[in-house]
Amino acid sequence: MDKSPNNHVSRREFMKRNTLAGLGAVIGTTISAPVIGNRVMEKPALLGGTPAWSKVQWPEWPQWDPETDEKRLLEVMRSGVWSRADTVLEFEKEWASAIGTKRSLAVVNGTNALVIALAQMNIGAGDEVLVPPYTFIATVSAVLTNGAMPVFVDVDRETFQMDPAKIEAQITPRTKAIIPVHIMGLPCDMDPILAIAKKHNLAVIEDSCQAHLAEYGGKKVGSIGQAGCFSFQNSKNMPIGEGGAITSDDEEFMDRCYSFHNLGNPYGTAVGAVGVGSIMQGTKLRFSEYQAAIGLAQLKRLDAQTTTRNENAAYLKSQVEKIPGIMPYRLYEKVNRAAYHLFPFRYDPEGFKGLSREGFLKALRMEGIPCSSGYTVLNTQPFLAETFQSPGYRKVYPAKMLDIKNYNERNYCPENEKLCSEAVWFTQNLLLGSRSDMDAIASAIKKVHGNAEQVKAKSE
Numbered sequence: 001m002d003k004s005p006n007n008h009v010s011r012r013e014f015m016k017r018n019t020l021a022g023l024g025a026v027i028g029t030t031i032s033a034p035v036i037g038n039r040v041m042e043k044p045a046l047l048g049g050t051p052a053w054s055k056v057q058w059p060e061w062p063q064w065d066p067e068t069d070e071k072r073l074l075e076v077m078r079s080g081v082w083s084r085a086d087t088v089l090e091f092e093k094e095w096a097s098a099i100g101t102k103r104s105l106a107v108v109n110g111t112n113a114l115v116i117a118l119a120q121m122n123i124g125a126g127d128e129v130l131v132p133p134y135t136f137i138a139t140v141s142a143v144l145t146n147g148a149m150p151v152f153v154d155v156d157r158e159t160f161q162m163d164p165a166k167i168e169a170q171i172t173p174r175t176k177a178i179i180p181v182h183i184m185g186l187p188c189d190m191d192p193i194l195a196i197a198k199k200h201n202l203a204v205i206e207d208s209c210q211a212h213l214a215e216y217g218g219k220k221v222g223s224i225g226q227a228g229c230f231s232f233q234n235s236k237n238m239p240i241g242e243g244g245a246i247t248s249d250d251e252e253f254m255d256r257c258y259s260f261h262n263l264g265n266p267y268g269t270a271v272g273a274v275g276v277g278s279i280m281q282g283t284k285l286r287f288s289e290y291q292a293a294i295g296l297a298q299l300k301r302l303d304a305q306t307t308t309r310n311e312n313a314a315y316l317k318s319q320v321e322k323i324p325g326i327m328p329y330r331l332y333e334k335v336n337r338a339a340y341h342l343f344p345f346r347y348d349p350e351g352f353k354g355l356s357r358e359g360f361l362k363a364l365r366m367e368g369i370p371c372s373s374g375y376t377v378l379n380t381q382p383f384l385a386e387t388f389q390s391p392g393y394r395k396v397y398p399a400k401m402l403d404i405k406n407y408n409e410r411n412y413c414p415e416n417e418k419l420c421s422e423a424v425w426f427t428q429n430l431l432l433g434s435r436s437d438m439d440a441i442a443s444a445i446k447k448v449h450g451n452a453e454q455v456k457a458k459s460e
Contacts, residue, residue, distance in 0.1 A: 042443075042447050043447070043451065044363055044366065044367065044444075044447045044448055044451050044454075044455055045363075045366040045367050045368070046362065046363045046366040046367075046448075046455055046458055046459060047451060047454055047455065047458060049447070051366065051367045051368040051444075052367040052368060052369065052440045052441070052443045052444035052447065053367060053368035053369055053437070053440040053441065053444060054368055055368055057368075057433065057437060057440075058370065058429065058430065058433075059429045059430065059432040059433050060429070061235070061239070061427075061428075061429040062234060062239035062298070063301070064297075065297075068297070068300075069294075069297035072087075072293045072296060072297065073290060073293040073294060073297070075293075076289045076290050076292075076293045077290060079289075081289055082288055082289050082290060083286065083288060083289065084286045084287055084288065084289065085289055086289075087289040087292040087293055087296070088106055088286075088287045088288070088289060088291075088292040090292065090296065091106055091287075091292035091295050091296055091299075092104045092105060092106050092245070094296060094299055095230075095245055095247070095295075095299070096247060098213065098220070098299065098302070098303075099220045099222045099223050099228065099230075099247045100219060100220045100223045101222070101223045101228070101247040101248055101249050102248070102249045102251065102254075103247070103248055103249070103251065103254040104245050104246065104247045105245060105246045105254060105257050105258055105261065106243065106244070106245050106287035106291075106292065106295075107243070107244045107245065107246065107261050107285045107286070107287060108242065108243065108244065108285045108286070108287065109231060109232075109233065109242050109243060109244045110138060110209040110229055110230060110231025110232070110233065110243075110244035111138040111141065111142055111231075111244070112142075112244060112261075112285050113209075113229035113230065113231070113244035113245060113246045114138065114139065114142035114179070114205070114207060114209075114229045115142045115145050115146065116246060116257050116260055116261055116285065117205050117227045117229055117246050117257065118142060118143065118146045118148070118177070118205065119146055119260060120253055120256040120257050120260060121176070121177060121203045121205065121226070121227070121253075123146055123148055123176045123177050123203070124146045124147045124148055125146075125147035125148065125392070125396040126147075126148075126174065126396050126397070127148040127149065127174055127175075127176040127177075128148065128149045128150075128151045128172060128174040128175045128176065129143045129148050129149070129150055129151065129175070129176065129177045129178070129179060130151050130152075130153050130162075130167060130170055130171070130175060130177070130178040130179065130202075131143065131150050131151070131152060131153070131162075131179050131181070132152065132153055132155055132161065132162035132179075132180070132181050132183070132416075133152045133153075133154065133155065133377070133378050133379040133411075133413045133416040134155045134160060134161075134181075134183060134375060134378070134416050134419055134420070135181040135183050135207070135375070135378065136183075136209070136210075136375075137378060137381075137383075138209070138231075139179055139181055139207050140378065140384075141383075143179075144384075144387050147392060147393070147396065148176070149174070149397065149401065150379075150384075151170050151172075151175070151410075151411065152170070152379045152411040152413050152416075153166050153167050153170050153413075154166050154413040154414065154415045154416055155413065155415050155416050155419055156415070157346065157415050157418060157419045157422075158327075158329070158330040159186065159189075159329060159330050159331070159332060160183055160184060160186060160329055160344055160419065160423075161180075161181075161182075161183065161186065161187075161188045161189065161332075162180055162181065162188055162193070163415070164189050164192035164193050164196065165192075167193065167196050168196060168200075171196075171200055171202075175200065175202060176202060176203065177202055177203040177204070177205060178193060178196070178197055178202050178203070178204050178205075179204075179205050179206075179207050180193050180204065180206055180207065180225070181207040181209075181210075182206065182207065182208050182210065182211035182214055182221045182339075183210060184210055184329075184340070184341050184342035184343075184344050184425075185210050185211045185212070185214055185237065185338050185339025185340045185341035185342065185428070186211075186214070186329055186331060186335070186338050186339075186340075186344075187211065187214050187215070187216040187221050187331075187332065187335045187338065188206075188216075188221075188332075189216075189332040189334070190216050190217065190221075190224050190225075190334075191217065191334065194224070194225070197225075203225075203226050203227075204224075204225030204226055205225055205226065205227045205228075205229065206221055206222050206224060206225045206227070206228040206229065207229055208221045208222040208228045208229060208230050209229060209230055209231035209236070209244070210231070210236065210237075210339065210341035210342070211338075211339045211341065212230065212236065212237045212238045212302060212306070212339050212341075213237075213302060213303060213306045213337070213339055214335075214337055214338050214339040215335070215336040215337040216332070216334050216335055216336065217334045217336070218336060222247045223247060223249075226248065226250060226253070227246055227247065227248040227250070227253065228246070228247040228248070229244065229245070229246055229247075230244055230245045230246075230247070231243070231244050232244060232245070232291075232295060232298075235427070236341065237302065237305065237306065237309075237339055237340075237341055237428055238295070238298055238299065238302055239298060240291050240294045240295045240298065241291070241294070242291075243287060243291050243295065251268070251269065252268075252269050254268075255267050255268035255269045256280070259279065259280055259282060260280060260281075260282040260283070260285075261282065261283070261284070261285040261286060262282065262284070262286060263278055263282045263283065263284050264278035264279060264280040264281055264282030265277075265278055265279070265282070266278075266279045305432060306337070306339060306340075308431065308432055309338075309339070309340040309428060309431040309432065310337060310338060310340065312431040312432075312433065312435070312437075312438050313338070313340045313343055313431055315435065315438050316343065316431075316438045316441060316442060317329075317343075319438065319439070319442035320345070320442050320445055323351070323445060323446060323449050324348075324351035324352075324449070325347060325348040325349065325350065325351015325352045325449065326345055326346075326347065326348075326351065326445065326449075327345055327346040327347075327348065328343075328344070328345040328346075329343075329344050329345065339428075340428055340431055341427075341428045342374075342425045342426065342427060342428060343425070343426040343427075343428075343430070343431060344374065344423055344424065344425050344426075345423075345424055346419070346422040346423060346424070347360055347422050347423075347424050348422065351449070352448070352449055352452040352455075352456075353452040353453045353456060354452075354456060355448075355452045355455055355456040355459070355460075356456075356460060357373060357421070357422065357424070358373075358459075359455060359456055359459040359460050360424070360448060360455075361373060361424065362459050363448045363455050363459060364444055364445070364448065367444035367447065367448070368440075368444070369426070369430075369440075369441055369444050370426070370427060370430065371424055371425060371426055372424070372425045373423060373424065373425070374420070374423040374424070374425045375420055375423070376420055377416065377417055377420050378416075379408075379411050379413055379416070380408055384404070384407070385404040388402040388404060388407070389402070426441070
């Protein structure tokens with residue numbers, strides 16, 4: 001028996017309520033709660049009802065098991081060897097094996113993984129890089145850090161991903177790379193992206209920062225393009241607090257990345273004369289031994305957690321996709337497995353009697369369901385205009401390219417603007433709950449839907 005405090009209706013109570021509802025109809029008893037079919041709809045918490053879910057049920061994140069996780073970490077701490085050494089090397093080998101690439105390089109965070117990868121693909125001032133507008137700012141800031149120009153490719157709202165059909169229209173002679181972002185842990189449609197990249201001789205760097213162990217076409221994301229970049233920030237499915245990694249099968253590229261992240265010192269095929277010193281401009285972005293020890297502990301449970309997220313996401317989707325106004329994500333046909341860093345859906349107020357998205361979110365939070373509206377429009381934010389007015393950009397790019405009005409017209413993404421106005425997110429830790437927890441989340445949405453008019457009046 002499920003003893004969690006979900007306040008779910010048992011079969012006996014369900015039958016009792018239906019019987020009372022039927023009797024009420026026969027003898028003329030007035031039922032104050034809305035009736036859907038022959039079932040009395042529970043009152044939402046916003047209207048004084050019992051919340052569908054209790055805060056104590058939220059699966060904690062990140063997870064840490066002292067019994068299994070602390071031995072290695074304590075060994076590292078007590079060793080006094082805290083800077084990059086054997087534990088980092090072990091973590092890199094394990095991460096490369098998990099992703100299915102020859103090599104991985106651990107670095108300070110996912111943002112700098114992207115910065116390094118772009119730099120070692122020789123992408124910089126004067127170049128353009130294709131990016132989606134529905135992503136975290138780090139994808140774009142990595143392009144700007146290298147002096148390149150981000151060019152936005154609009155999204156497919158059903159999948160939340162860069163739309164391959166819109167890529168070629170954004171390619172110019174300056175275009176050097178595509179960064180498909182497997183946002184929310186839902187893989188992009190990589191086959192057409194790779195075909196376009198091959199046709200136009202473009203590098204493909206996968207932003208897999210939210211997509212640990214996701215698979216497309218039988219391959220892990222991060223192993224499909226020329227390089228993959230991951231984040232291990234605290235909220236991620238693979239949490240270390242901070243951290244990131246680059247993955248690739250290209251040995252020379254990975255040697256250059258290593259050299260760059262280690263102050264430009266020679267490494268592997270990126271060698272110089274003995275005693276000469278640094279062979280390239282680089283910086284210091286090294287991973288620490290204790291970060292690697294935490295990562296090795298987290299990696300042991302990542303696969304099982306990913307399976308749980310997939311199972312719960314599929315079930316939750318099946319429970320909410322027929323509710324008018326709720327439009328869950330669509331996965332591409334070749335996606336074998338998603339990571340579900342987030343469970344996203346689109347919300348249409350028309351399916352909820354005109355209840356705004358803000359009102360819907362408020363009602364869900366009252367039910368005990370953590371939720372958010374996700375990203376705001378990225379490609380019109382002030383940081384772009386500010387960067388374009390910097391001395392470096394003004395020396396490299398013609399004035400027309402830096403004119404923000406002209407830039408915004410060229411990079412107009414109407415589908416993304418719609419998506420930003422209708423998206424709703426649940427975070428990945430919710431998907432580590434039980435099947436009854438998924439029922440509670442679905443029940444909360446159904447309660448709000450069944451009482452939408454009253455919720456609208458109360459919240460707005």
